[in-house]
Amino acid sequence: MTFAFAVSMYLVIWWIVLFAMLPIGVRTPEEEGESTVPGTPESAPHTPHLLPKMVATTIVSSIVFAVLYLIIAERVITIDDIPFFPRYEHVQ
Template identity: 65%
Template sequence: MSLVFAFAVYFIVWWIVLFAILPFGVRTSEEAGEESTPGFAESAPHHPRLLPKMIATTVISAIVFAGIYAIIAHRMISLDDIPFFPRYEKVQQG
């Protein structure tokens, strides 16, 4: 796996995990017992706590990426193992 490919995979995994983690623990101002600030939507988060969510995203993404890297580097799953991909004959060089 090249460094650029590894970075691209980690980047995609990081964003997917971020969007999965963002809704955890979100409360609106009404749920927190305060009035919403004028100019903001009533559904806006009261305290979004983005820094802890970004740190958690980085840690979880690193774990997921390590699994993906192990699968790719040790060739645990190849494209031939995926049932709906077409089968191609190997070309013999000669």
């Protein structure tokens, strides 16, 4: 696995995990008991708490990347280990 591939894979994983974590714990101003500011949508978060979500995203992404790195680079799981993949003979 090249360095560029590893970095790009980590960034893709990071963004996917970030978008999965963004809605966690979000409360609207109505749920907080406050009125909405004119011009903002009613579904806008009262306080999005982006910094803790980015830290949690980095931690989860690092764990997911480490597992994928082991699978790809160290060949912990190979294609032959997956039972529903067809078996091909190597051509020399």
